[in-house]
Amino acid sequence: MSKTREDMKQSAFQRAQSSLKSFSRRVKREQSSCRAPISFLQLRANTNKQPDRRGNITVIPWTVSAQRGNTISQKENRIVVQEDGYYLVFGQVLFEGQRAFMGYVIQSWSSTEAETRPTELLRCLQDITVGAHDNTCYTAGTVHLLQGDELEMVVPFRPSALISLEADSTFFGLIQLN
Template identity: 65%
Template sequence: MIYRALLSITAFMFCLSLFLVHRATVLENDFRKLQRDIILQLNQPHSEGVDGSSKTREDIKRSSLQEAQTLLKLSASRVKRELGSCRAPASFLQLTANTNRQPDIRGNITVIPWTVSVQQGNAISQKENRIVVQEDGYYLVFGQVLFKSPNTLMGYIIRSWVSTRTGTKSKDLLCCLQEMPRDYPANTCYTSDTVQLHQDDELELVIPDRPHALISMDADSTFFGILQLK
């Protein structure tokens, strides 16, 4: 996963370099063409206007200047549009279960210890086993847990913690429930959704009412993450 992230960043920088070289070449050609047009117009003899009055050299210069300004505006607008199509990739963060630690039991709640698997950008960070949002916006939040408990139903909740004047309050964002097989107690529970989050919001994944839940700590089985939507 880290290799894919580095490959994505390298590809973006290569794309941006090619784009800048291309735009520099296009702008240079535009200026050369504009320079040739101005020289041709300045070397033309005085011509009669529609109303019969002669067009002076100052009129030609003024007209050429207006054409140059129009061309520069069109070139700048084209550069902005093409830069927008080659902008920086969105931030994302994925956590996987920390195999060096055991799940934390807090009353009737089980909390999975997480470690950073892959990360990109500055809009998202990790703090004390939680995901912290650094920028307002819309995000894709996702999670998966592989349960190995012989209970009838297993599941988890992804909730957000929001700071208020009176302290912090929690809000349930996503809920995942999965029925366990009778013969072989092993089943994954996956969920995801697009949510609006604000700066300093904190997300955590907890397993309620299952203090002795058996969980797979493999990276490809249990994970928790968020993706910034641009």
């Protein structure tokens, strides 16, 4: 019946260790059950199609390169938001050839406004210096979007822009933050 101090220390240590393991499993289980899955969608330029030139703008043809969740989807060359919230919007375009200024605009078509004009969300503008042949333009930002909003990337005022359609050079996407 008599336990040595060493036995008592060992026993207390084992109980504490067991309690810690149990607590750790419970915290992990509670965290995973409370956390909503994150949705994201990344599009890459579709190499099977040429960019669509509409008057003074160029629209890049897109295809899905990565997607998770169901709160963001693709419709033609736009990204459609299925749930109100905050989102990280990002995009990159690799411009080829010599030009003075190149860039693009990421715009939102609101599902709630009666107007049919888009709202500019992000803009990227690059000055391609003399002698440079290629240049990427990357931008990202956090925005509040509503269900039904549609996002589109356009290259304005450069209908003759040479755009790389490689997946690692030209992409556009959205990550749900909440």
